[in-house]
Amino acid sequence: MSKHKERLDKMLVKLGFFDTRERAKKAIMAGLVRVDGRAHTKAGDQVSVTLEKHQVTVKGDAIPFVSRGGLKLARGLRVFDFPVAGKTFLDIGASTGGFTDCLLQNGASRVIAADVGYGQFDWKLRNDSRVICLERTNFRYAGPDTLPGLDTPADGSVMDVSFISVLKMMPAIYRCVKPGALGIWLIKPQFEVGKGKVGKHGVVRDPAVHREAIAQTAAGIEAAGFSVAGLDYSPIRGPKGNIEFLCLTRKEASTAEVAHDEAVSGAAAIEALVARAHRHYQNGESEETK
Numbered sequence: 001m002s003k004h005k006e007r008l009d010k011m012l013v014k015l016g017f018f019d020t021r022e023r024a025k026k027a028i029m030a031g032l033v034r035v036d037g038r039a040h041t042k043a044g045d046q047v048s049v050t051l052e053k054h055q056v057t058v059k060g061d062a063i064p065f066v067s068r069g070g071l072k073l074a075r076g077l078r079v080f081d082f083p084v085a086g087k088t089f090l091d092i093g094a095s096t097g098g099f100t101d102c103l104l105q106n107g108a109s110r111v112i113a114a115d116v117g118y119g120q121f122d123w124k125l126r127n128d129s130r131v132i133c134l135e136r137t138n139f140r141y142a143g144p145d146t147l148p149g150l151d152t153p154a155d156g157s158v159m160d161v162s163f164i165s166v167l168k169m170m171p172a173i174y175r176c177v178k179p180g181a182l183g184i185w186l187i188k189p190q191f192e193v194g195k196g197k198v199g200k201h202g203v204v205r206d207p208a209v210h211r212e213a214i215a216q217t218a219a220g221i222e223a224a225g226f227s228v229a230g231l232d233y234s235p236i237r238g239p240k241g242n243i244e245f246l247c248l249t250r251k252e253a254s255t256a257e258v259a260h261d262e263a264v265s266g267a268a269a270i271e272a273l274v275a276r277a278h279r280h281y282q283n284g285e286s287e288e289t290k
Helices: 008-014 021-029 069-079 098-105 166-176 207-223 255-264 267-282
Strands: 005-007 033-035 038-040 046-048 056-058 088-092 110-114 131-134 154-159 177-187 226-233 245-251
Touching (some): 069 098, 069 177, 069 226, 069 245, 098 110, 154 166, 207 226, 207 245, 226 255
Parallel strands (some): 088 154, 110 131
Antiparallel strands (some): 033 056, 226 245
């Protein structure tokens, strides 16, 4: 490495933008940092050691959650006016705990966080009395009698899973949440359509494939006893640059709610959503490729 260059995360700390490299890294990975007008999404990017503060722009505040995933859910809570305070939630695919952290910061009374992985969940959250961390847990096979802490059906659910369709989780979620329960689930097109429709490096770029993924996922959600009450796009990209979508769901909707929800997930609404998402990213918003 050149003695005239330094890692971007280190320089941001030196310049006083952040107090730790970890905070700087999270902001960079969320696409919040620009140097001389150019977006950077890799903490290890090399920049000049003579970099000055006026050359750097940090958009908004540093990530207020343990991971960038919290930003996705935070948008969903805001856009869908999603009630959290005093409620119990399932966090499916919890990973490091970004969704869990977001729920707690918005007043959730308890979060049961499940993930097939091990050792990823944030230590602070792991020691929070409101959190039950279930590692090495394949939620697909979960039930109310197998989830510690689920004394009564949960008030709601959030989900961010990878390498599996969200539809595989529907029966288990249905078993574990109460009638009328709301959920915010992440739809990842690359895991919802056939491999032949996924582009190079596992990235879906075709708006038509995005529309197809959302439509068939919405249909599957409805077939499983839920309705799609709202749709939006994630404010940051997922792995390798994939655009992801937020889905508001409702278990056992009333007749009036179903009528509303059917319009939300109709072809015209999905087409408009995908168009908005593509405009958002084409305008230079977060290009994160975590």
